[in-house]
Amino acid sequence: MTYTQADKNRLRWRSRRGLLELDLVFELFLEHDFDQLTPAELDVYQDLLMLPDIDLLELVDGKTDTTDDRLVPILTRLRHWQVAKKQ
């Protein structure tokens, strides 16, 4: 789909999660990566945000691996923003 500014803002809001661990990662991702995503990547990001927090965290942590190849590029970017690197 195509993304208006409002659609993008919706995804920004949905990046607010119930777990601090995710907030810390998404905060950096939104600041640095989000605006560069292509519509196709935004589609994938939207799907990723539908996951329950705990499952999402396991993916971002790299604790579970995904069989869905589409998710890999976004997950790689998210994993890049590990908080330990910020310090």
Added chain:
Amino acid sequence: MANVAKRQFDAVIVGAGGAGMRAALQLSEAGLKTAVLSKVFPTRSHTVAAQGGISASLGNVQEDKWEWHMYDTVKGSDWLGDQDAIEFMCKTAPEAVIELEHFGMPFDRVESGRIYQRPFGGHTANFGEKPVQRACAAADRTGHALLHTLYQRNVRANTQFFVEWMALDLIRDADGDVVGVTALEMETGEVYVLHAKAVLFATGGAGRIYAASTNAFINTGDGLGMCARAGIPLEDMEFWQFHPTGVAGAGVLITEGVRGEGGILLNGNGERFMERYAPTLKDLAPRDFVSRCMALEVLEGRGAGKNKDHVLLKLDHLGPEVINHRLPSIREIAIKFAGVDPIKEPIPVIPTTHYQMGGIPTNYLGEVMVPKGDNPEVRVNGFYAAGECACASVHGANRLGTNSLLDLVVFGKSAGDSMIDFIKRERPVHKPLPENAADYSLSRIARLENQTGGEEVNDVRSAMQKTIQLRAGVFRNSENMALGVKEIAEVAERAKRTQIKDKSKVWNTARIEALELDNLIEAAVATMIAADARKESRGAHSHDDFQKRDDDNWMKHSLFFNHDRHLDYKPVHTKPLTVDYIPPKERTF
């Protein structure tokens, strides 16, 4: 009234965490038309973060009694908890947990098939004699399991969810009764009036007023802000629990369950220092006590690391089996946020803001109670609160781990029952809305739209977080807190002039964050002023210049009024419902 759409319900619940959803279930199952508002999808509420468990004296692993649980909770609260509410919660706990099991919550089990219980800080057998296993858990996903279970039940019971709606203000009529809320639908940017016979707040805590917090960004204390602006006082806001084991630098929490399973704290010299402070309970002493001991070790130069600014949580002696099996996500957190593998190395930890003991004043029925004339507790008709935003008060000056999830389900349910009763007996039809029900909220939004030459929301939020962190942290003294009162008043002035660049209508996250800041500020001001005023040390409020608990002068709840920022006090409830009063003792462990 300006062009504002209205919708009518029997009950409106703000918040879809454990407390809000437990209350909603009660109301929907009673056939009442119930709306639940949430800023985020319900199962992404902050309850999802709870890993450790929920307490109940089931006695499945070791002998246990609710009277012992009550004793631990009163003692944990440092005698600021209301003993009627504490009795109610501890006595109801086994039934509440078994009810969750029947709802389908996947608890861990012992071989016989009964719910497994693990040890947790502050839980003892026989009135403080020895630790007891009282925490029921669903692996380390207890909060997640609770939310999913309650959400499914609510969907089945036809609860109407308003997801990505933000409540803005409480609507009170000329009698002071609560008749609804105003709310912003994020998808359209429209403000609505939700007209109700009864309203419940279950908006969670305001942990984001601190710079170092285990809380997710969503915990902005909206219920507190809405109350403060509507003339409802906030109770015991000086009491914030610092979790002993936040990962140094990141805030991310390492659950107490880790110490329950045998993890121990070491100072920079490799000494198990808790043996010195708490010979019986050691690393499993209550959180405030452990936090203070950790801070003392660091202050006295026995911290670990290059800057000697933290202590260490050691797990390697438990073996990879236990770590991988019972504490799977802890290992991930340590690797990711601390850069250490706990199978081999200890985790650097510091005390981190975790839980808000204070909040909206309620009784054990979930009714909001405020002073009127000589009576310190008069019901606000039509208004209820439950969960972390409420102060029942069961946690008093310090909460016991796993007592919060219990609080959510016990008081969520009792508040739901009280609302059903109120609607049936006293409010069978809606009370009319005041003429100008939405004007106040609309004027707050208009102010934001039109503000020029103002302040950036992020700047004001950081200033607030820095002030509260520095002036109302683990160690408190008179000089520091007096400065804090002055500084936070200045920050609050700045918050009145926040401005946003994005003026778009739909999904305007800048506007939402500005409105959240209004709520955070109320909680921060209340915290700072109430902390500065309390000239004693009790539970989580540890005052360097008044190091002892002072029951003669200070065994009382504080009430903060926003309009003129004054404090009032009300007595602690010393009469339990059926058992004998548990008189104050010095807390030793």
